[in-house]
Each structure stands twice: as C-alpha cells, then as structure tokens.
Amino acid sequence: MKKVITYGSFDLFHEGHYRLLQRAKALGDYLIVGVTTEQYDEARGKLNVVDSLMERIDHVRQTGFADKILIEDHVGQKVEDIQKYDIDIFTVGSDWAGKFDHYREYCEVIYLERTKGISSTMLRGQNFGIVRLGIIGSGRIAKRFLPEIKYVSGIHAEAIYNPHIESAKELAEANELEIYTDKIEILYEHANAIYIAAPHNTHYGYAKDALLHGKHVLCEKPLVLKEREAKELFGIAKEKNLVLTEALKTAYAPGFAKMITIAKSGNIGRIVDVEAAFTKLVGEGGRELKKEENGGSFTELGSYPLLVIFKLLGTDYQSVKFTVFVNAEGVDLYTKVDIRYKKAVASIKVGLGVKTEGNLIISGTNGNMVAEAPWWMTKNFEIHYEDTEQNEKFFAKYAGQGLRYEISAFVAQINGYQKKIFMTDKESIALSRFMELFLDEKTEKEMIYMEKERC
Ligand code: CTP
Numbered sequence: 001m002k003k004v005i006t007y008g009s010f011d012l013f014h015e016g017h018y019r020l021l022q023r024a025k026a027l028g029d030y031l032i033v034g035v036t037t038e039q040y041d042e043a044r045g046k047l048n049v050v051d052s053l054m055e056r057i058d059h060v061r062q063t064g065f066a067d068k069i070l071i072e073d074h075v076g077q078k079v080e081d082i083q084k085y086d087i088d089i090f091t092v093g094s095d096w097a098g099k100f101d102h103y104r105e106y107c108e109v110i111y112l113e114r115t116k117g118i119s120s121t122m123l124r125g126q127n128f129g130i131v132r133l134g135i136i137g138s139g140r141i142a143k144r145f146l147p148e149i150k151y152v153s154g155i156h157a158e159a160i161y162n163p164h165i166e167s168a169k170e171l172a173e174a175n176e177l178e179i180y181t182d183k184i185e186i187l188y189e190h191a192n193a194i195y196i197a198a199p200h201n202t203h204y205g206y207a208k209d210a211l212l213h214g215k216h217v218l219c220e221k222p223l224v225l226k227e228r229e230a231k232e233l234f235g236i237a238k239e240k241n242l243v244l245t246e247a248l249k250t251a252y253a254p255g256f257a258k259m260i261t262i263a264k265s266g267n268i269g270r271i272v273d274v275e276a277a278f279t280k281l282v283g284e285g286g287r288e289l290k291k292e293e294n295g296g297s298f299t300e301l302g303s304y305p306l307l308v309i310f311k312l313l314g315t316d317y318q319s320v321k322f323t324v325f326v327n328a329e330g331v332d333l334y335t336k337v338d339i340r341y342k343k344a345v346a347s348i349k350v351g352l353g354v355k356t357e358g359n360l361i362i363s364g365t366n367g368n369m370v371a372e373a374p375w376w377m378t379k380n381f382e383i384h385y386e387d388t389e390q391n392e393k394f395f396a397k398y399a400g401q402g403l404r405y406e407i408s409a410f411v412a413q414i415n416g417y418q419k420k421i422f423m424t425d426k427e428s429i430a431l432s433r434f435m436e437l438f439l440d441e442k443t444e445k446e447m448i449y450m451e452k453e454r455c
Contacts, residue, residue, distance in 0.1 A: 002028030004089045005081060007072055009036045011049045012123040013059035016093070016115035023112050024091050025065040032085060033060050034072040042254045043397040044075075047408035048153050050124060050417045082106045121153045128415035131155040131216070134191030136184075136206050137198035138162045138171035139287070141220055145197060146175045148403040154411045161187040188213050193414065195247070196220055199293040204229045211236045211244065218410045221248040221303040222435050223428050225294060230432035234425045243413045245406070246431070248303050251423040252405035255378030255396025259371060260311050262394070267383060269366030271312050272344050276305030276360045278376060279334075279351035288352050289331050296332040298324075298438045301350040303431055304376045307423075308360060309339060309346040315430035317341050320437060325354070325450040333450050335438075353450065377402050 006024045010017050025031040035057050041049050051059070053071065060066050070081065078100075082090060087107045090100060093114040103109050131154060135142055138160050149157050159179035162168035172180035179190055187194070193216040196206045204224045210217050211233065223246040224230050237244035250256050263271065278301045282288045289295045318340045325334040333353025339346040349356050358373030360381075367390075371381035383392045409422050437443050 001030055002088045003030045003032065003085060004028040004091060005032040005034065005078075005085065005087045006091050007034035007036065007078065008092070009041055009046060009049055009120065010056045010060055011051050011120040012127070013051075013056070014118050014120065014123060016118045017059075018063055019115050020093055020112055021060065021063050021065040027089050027091060027110060030067045031065055032068045032070060032081070032087070033066040034070045034078070034081065035060060037071055037073040039254065039258075040073045042405075045151065045397070045399050045404075047151065047404060048124060048412055049120075050127075079103065079106065124154050128154055128417075131193050131411050131414055132158045132191050134158055134187040134194050134215070135160045136162075136187070136194060136196045136210075137220075138167045139197065142171060142195075142197040143174075144401045145195065145403050145407075146171070148401055149407060151400065151404040152407045152411055154415065155193075155407060158190040159187050184209070188215065191215060193218065193243075193410070199287075199290075200225060200299055201294045204233070207233050207244070208236065211240060211242055214240060214242065216243040216410070216414050218243075218245045218247050218406070221246055222299060222431055224432045225299070225435045225439055227429060227433035227436055230429040234429065243410065244425075245410050245413065246423055246428045247403075247406050247410075248307055248423060248431075249402050249406050250304055250376045250378070251307055251427075252409050253378050253396075253398055253402055254405065255380070255394075255398055256376075257420075257422065258394065258396055259369065259378055259381050260308075262383070263312055263362050263364075263369055267367065268362065268364030268369055268385075270343075271362060271364045273363040274309050274312055274344070274346040274361075275348075275363075276308050276346075276375075277349035277356050277358045278304050278373070279349065279354060279356050279358055281355055282352045284327075286352075289327070289333075291329045291331050294439065296335075297350040297352045298332055298335045298337075299435060300352060302335070302337075302348065302434070302438070305348040305350065305360075306431055306434055307427070308362075309348070310427050310430055312362060313339075313341050313344050313346060315426060317346075320434075320443075322438060322443065322445040323448070324445050325448045327353070327450060 004024050004027045037053055057069055089108045090103050091110040094111045095114050097111045100109050160168045160172045161181050161184055163182050165182040168180035194210040196219040203219050207217050207219050288300045321338045323336040324332045326332050334351040337348040360371040360375040362369040367385040369383050377398050379398045380395045
C-alpha cells in the first residue's frame with residue numbers, strides 16, 4: 001500500500017485545497033492530511049486564520065479524500081510523521097517547491113501544481129474587505145509599525161498625518177506611501193481605520209475625533225491618561241459599533257498569552273506575588289522625558305508591568321504606593337510601585353534613568369515563573385518548583401518587532417472573526433486609571449529628587 005501525506009492550514013476551504021487533496025490521494029492508496037493548529041500557524045507567522053481547527057478538519061474530512069487526519073502543532077513533526085506512518089510520498093503545492101527537498105532522505109517528495117487564482121489570503125480579503133489604515137504620527141513607533149503591516153493579510157497602510165508635514169513626508173517616502181498630509185480630513189478620506197502613534201497626551205483628542213468620524217482606532221499605549229476619558233472612548237466605540245484597541249504589543253504576543261494561561265492554570269498554585277521590572281536608559285532631552293508630553297518612566301513603561309499584574313491579579317487592588325525619583329523638572333527617571341491586593345501583592349520598577357534587572361517573577365504557593373528581559377517581547381520563560389527535577393522551560397515565537405500580532409488582532413476584530421480577546425476594555429480602563437493616579441498631584445507619593453547623570 002502506497003502511503004501519501006500532505007499538510008496545510010486549509011482555512012476558508014477552497015477549490016485549490018480540494019484539487020490538491022484530490023491529486024494527493026491519486027498519488028497512492030492511503031492519504032494522511034495534517035491540519036495545523038492556530039498556535040502553530042501563529043508561531044510560523046501565519047496570522048489571521050479565520051476558521052477554527054475543528055472547522056478546518058471538518059472541511060478536509062468532507063472531501064472524502066483523507067483516510068486519516070492529523071493535527072500538526074510543532075516544528076519537526078512532519079519528519080516524525082513520515083517515519084511513524086511509514087510514508088512513501090510527501091506532497092504539497094508548488095508554492096513550496098524546493099522547500100521540502102531534504103525529506104527525500106525519508107520518502108519521495110512531489111510538488112503538485114498549485115491551482116491558479118485562489119488562496120485563503122485572497123478569500124480573507126474578499127470576504128472581509130481590506131482595512132485601509134491611516135496613521136497619525138510619524139515618530140519612532142510609527143517607523144517600526146509600518147514594516148510590520150506587511151505581515152498581516154487584510155490591511156493596507158494608506159496615508160500618514162503629522163502636523164509637521166516634513167516628518168510625514170519622510171516616513172511616507174521611506175515606506176512607499178503616496179499620501180501624507182498635515183490635514184486630518186485628508187487622512188479620514190482615505191482610511192477606515194486609524195492608528196495613533198502620537199505623543200501620549202494627544203491620544204484622547206485624536207481617538208475621539210477618529211471615532212466620531214466613524215473610524216476604527218488602534219491607539220498606542222497608554223491609550224489615555226484619565227479613566228473617564230477611556231470610559232468615554234469605549235462608550236463611543238460601542239455606540240458606533242467600532243473597534244477601539246490599545247496597542248500594547250505584549251498583550252498580543254503568542255508567548256505572553258501562553259505564559260499568562262499557564263500562570264493562571266494553577267501549575268504554580270495560587271499567585272501571591274508579581275514583580276515586574278522594565279528599564280530603558282535614555283538621554284536627557286529625549287522624547288521620553290518631555291514634561292510637556294507627559295513623558296517619564298511610568299507613563300512610558302508602566303503599562304507593561306501593569307498589564308501582567310492586571311491579567312494575573314485583576315483590577316480590584318486595595319492600595320497603591322508610589323516612590324518616584326524625579327529630575328529638576330519633576331519628570332520621573334525611576335519609579336517603584338507597590339500594589340496591595342486582598343490576598344496578594346505586586347511591585348513594579350520602571351526607569352528611564354536607572355537600570356535594574358528587567359525581569360518578571362510570578363510567585364505562587366506551588367512554584368514560580370520567571371521571564372527575563374525583554375519579557376515584554378516574550379520569547380521564553382521558565383517554571384521553577386521546589387523539586388527542581390520538575391522545572392520546565394517554554395519557548396515561543398516573537399517575530400520581528402512583534403507589532404504584527406496587535407495588527408492582526410485589530411484586523412480580526414474589525415472583521416468580526418476575532419474569537420480571542422487579548423486585552424479587555426476593562427484592562428485598558430484600569431490602565432488609564434493608574435496613569436491618572438500617577439499623574440495626579442493629590443495622590444500620595446514619596447518624591448525623591450535625582451540628578452540625571454550621563455548615560
Ligand atoms: N494549495 C493549492 N492551490 C491553491 C492554494 C493552496 O494547491 N490555490 C495547496 C497549498 O500548496 C498547500 C495546501 O493547498 O499544499 C494547503 O494550503 P494552505 O496554505 O492551507 O492554503 P493557501 O490558500 O495557500 O493559504 P494562505 O493564503 O493562507 O497561504
């Protein structure tokens with residue numbers, strides 16, 4: 001009996017998939033089809049798969065060509081399967097030509113002509129329409145963001161706005177965008193969704209205006225610096241049936257989601273303490289330290305540790321204590337925060353003028369989880385137990401600048417096929433409340449004057 005194996009995502013099952021399976025089956029007597037899991041697709045950079053694994057398996061089954069269906073969930077599985085099932089022929093479409101030649105060591109490799117004019121990517125675009133993105137701001141974050149858009153299907157960058165037109169022009173030209181403007185109406189004309197990458201204290205104004213113009217909004221963190229503003233924005237978005245997403249990249253990273261799920265699964269027992277630190281030395285006079293733009297360590301970096309704390313311990317904390325090291329202008333160069341919960345504690349260290357070890361430690365009654373800097377771009381983490389033999393290490397993909405994950409979640413939410421919620425409105429509102437607490441003159445804080453030394 002000649003055994004054939006093939007693999008794919010088989011998303012939005014189409015004619016190309018059907019013809020591939022039909023010809024694969026005809027190559028032998030017994031066909032095995034491997035269908036990829038969502039996590040594996042994400043890990044290999046295939047974002048925005050619409051159908052669930054069960055639906056995709058069901059579609060393959062309905063063709064009647066597969067004698068056996070497998071789930072593919074890790075790198076290296078293909079070779080394992082080829083050996084385990086004693087495969088004679090490995091086959092995939094010609095878009096993969098040459099990529100699997102090294103399997104010839106184990107079996108015959110056949111690339112079948114790909115059916116022209118159809119693909120899941122194309123169908124995703126047709127079924128859901130392309131998100132036409134207008135970008136507000138052309139600074140450092142926007143520069144990093146633009147190249148990441150190309151990795152997500154169903155979205156296209158159309159135009160850049162900056163009141164300083166020269167800056168918009170420069171970024172537009174560098175990314176081959178034809179439209180750049182210093183008039184926001186022009187941006188609205190070309191876009192149905194807006195990404196806000198402007199200074200913190202402009203977010204509220206831009207986001208509200210964009211929502212009132214009927215645009216979906218993806219806004220850099222911190223979304224806003226006041227709780228009532230966050231509530232108002234989410235209220236408008238809901239009323240107008242628009243998507244409002246806070247672009248806190250960590251929340252959307254596959255490794256981070258995995259870490260949070262494991263931490264909450266009870267593996268390390270009840271979580272009693274979360275310590276999270278993030279420091280990044282910047283020069284005096286840098287954008288991050290501009291007082292008039294609400295710069296400083298906490299507004300710049302505080303969202304990352306707070307995100308982990310809120311995910312693990314919730315947003316109903318009992319008390320907060322800030323210790324703040326400020327420069328002559330009152331901008332914080334280093335901030336420590338102690339947060340008390342009913343049955344847990346959390347602490348944060350963020351700094352633009354002090355360098356600490358930037359790790360994340362989650363302590364539970366049964367063990368701890370540790371992720372080292374840059375844990376906010378989660379690539380790996382460990383679980384430590386009393387019995388060290390039980391210790392475990394986890395690895396995850398974090399591709400490029402990692403912004404593609406939040407972009408993908410934004411597109412999926414707009415198109416209504418987002419089943420996973422990476423960041424809730426409640427978490428975004430709680431983050432803005434915390435920013436407000438920090439910036440509020442009346443909040444009790446221990447203030448320590450600190451000279452900014454050269455770095
Ligand atoms: N395939 C094909 N003809 C097409 C599309 C896909 O023969 N027009 C084949 C692929 O080469 C692969 C299998 O079908 O062997 C599963 O492909 P998959 O990656 O799931 O489908 P695509 O439509 O290529 O998906 P995407 O657009 O997301 O890359």
